[in-house]
Amino acid sequence: MLSLQKVHKITEILQDRTYQFRGLEWSFEQPRIMGILNLTPDSFYDGGKNTLLSQALRQAEQMIDEGADFIDLGAVSTRPGAQKVDEPTESERLIPVLNELVKQFPALIFSVDTWRKSVAEKAIDAGAAIINDISGGTFDSEMIRYIGSRNIPFVLMHIQGSPENMQAQPIEKDVIIKVRQFFAKQTALLQQAGASQLILDPGIGFGKSLDSNYQLLAGIAQYRIDQLPVLIGISRKSLINKVLNTVPAEALNGSSVLHTISLLNGANILRVHDVKEAVEARKLVMKYQENL
Numbered sequence: 001m002l003s004l005q006k007v008h009k010i011t012e013i014l015q016d017r018t019y020q021f022r023g024l025e026w027s028f029e030q031p032r033i034m035g036i037l038n039l040t041p042d043s044f045y046d047g048g049k050n051t052l053l054s055q056a057l058r059q060a061e062q063m064i065d066e067g068a069d070f071i072d073l074g075a076v077s078t079r080p081g082a083q084k085v086d087e088p089t090e091s092e093r094l095i096p097v098l099n100e101l102v103k104q105f106p107a108l109i110f111s112v113d114t115w116r117k118s119v120a121e122k123a124i125d126a127g128a129a130i131i132n133d134i135s136g137g138t139f140d141s142e143m144i145r146y147i148g149s150r151n152i153p154f155v156l157m158h159i160q161g162s163p164e165n166m167q168a169q170p171i172e173k174d175v176i177i178k179v180r181q182f183f184a185k186q187t188a189l190l191q192q193a194g195a196s197q198l199i200l201d202p203g204i205g206f207g208k209s210l211d212s213n214y215q216l217l218a219g220i221a222q223y224r225i226d227q228l229p230v231l232i233g234i235s236r237k238s239l240i241n242k243v244l245n246t247v248p249a250e251a252l253n254g255s256s257v258l259h260t261i262s263l264l265n266g267a268n269i270l271r272v273h274d275v276k277e278a279v280e281a282r283k284l285v286m287k288y289q290e291n292l
Contacts, residue, residue: 014229014268019153019197021129024109026069028229030286031263033278034070034111034271035063036235039093040077056097057104064105066275070130073098073123074113078134078206080167080238090119095126102127111155117142124152130199134159134206136186144186148193155199155231156190158182160207167207175212179203180223187225199269200224201231205238213239217258220266229268234258236273256281 014028026032037060060071075093076085094112101110111130112123117140120131136156137144147154158179160171171178179202187198202216202223213234216223220230234240240254241247256277259270263285272278 014227017227017229021151021153021197022127024107024129026109028268031267031282032069032269033067033275033282034072034231034269035060035066035068035275036271036273037063037071037073037097038077039073039075039097053097053100057100060101060105063275064108067279068108068275070109070111070269071101072111072113072130072132072271073101073128074132075119076114078113078163080163080205084164087116087118090114090116091122094119095122098123098126098128115139115143117146120152121146124150129153130155132201133157134163134203136182137190138186144189144193144195148190148195151195151197153197153199154190154195155201156183156186157201157206157231158203160203163206170207170209171212172209173212175208175215176219176222179216180225183223183225187228199229199231201233201271204232204234210239210242213237217262218265220262224266230266231269231271232259232262232267233271234262235271252277260285 018025018027037056039056063071073094075090098110098112109129110127111132112120112128113132114120114123115133115135120143130153131147132155133143134157136158160166161168183200190198204213204216208216217234224230235255236248236251240251240258244254246254252274255274259272259278259281262270263282270278
């Protein structure tokens with residue numbers, strides 16, 4: 001586990017890092033909570049629950065009421081073995097909901113989970129302020145140039161393979177080294193293109209073995225590049241269920257435990273299905289750290 005002294009040092013550095021886009025501004029003086037809004041029929045936990053506009057708006061409003069700092073909209077499932085979805089379908093699922101959310105909640109920061117430059121551009125034009133790319137800019141050759149051209153806040157995630165095959169040969173060894181090397185390469189390309197508002201995501205569950213997932217959870221300080229914020233997404237995932245012999249619907253407690261560990265190890269953003277519980281974990285961790 002990262003020493004608390006080092007966690008505090010990183011927190012102090014990140015306090016001075018401000019991201020801004022579309023007139024919205026945010027910083028990392030405290031960890032941020034990103035609520036997940038899946039607009040897909042086949043996501044591993046809540047697929048099909050938010051496919052109607054009314055359902056999506058109701059879920060978003062609940063997460064806002066519970067204290068979400070960001071809401072991340074995804075219109076394509078990236079669960080292991082997920083099938084490909086074409087660009088028109090992704091856009092048709094995403095853009096009407098995003099338009100309505102921005103209209104109703106203009107002060108909230110919306111992120112869009114897509115690896116397609118064309119969808120990212122439509123999302124930004126519709127009011128999104130962050131692009132969250134599971135490939136870190138590697139699936140679409142136009143993504144990096146587009147992000148850099150407008151210096152759009154960008155989550156670059158590491159993935160081994162693609163959602164269709166990522167668990168066929170998951171990373172078993174040297175996962176920290178491989179993820180750090182990927183971040184070093186992609187941040188350099190993005191910075192050369194003009195992007196400076198970057199967020200790192202090690203891609204827990206995306207082409208890694210069970211032990212490698214836990215190594216990534218423990219090793220945040222080892223793969224952090226340029227003192228950039230790190231996003232951790234472990235909510236209700238298989239690294240919980242394989243250990244506890246649970247299913248995603250039963251994994252709330254396990255998620256809260258790992259969220260707490262993530263925060264103690266220096267995570268700056270938690271991407272979660274359950275906002276209320278993540279906000280509580282953040283509050284308790286911050287109070288604990290105040291009294292050290």
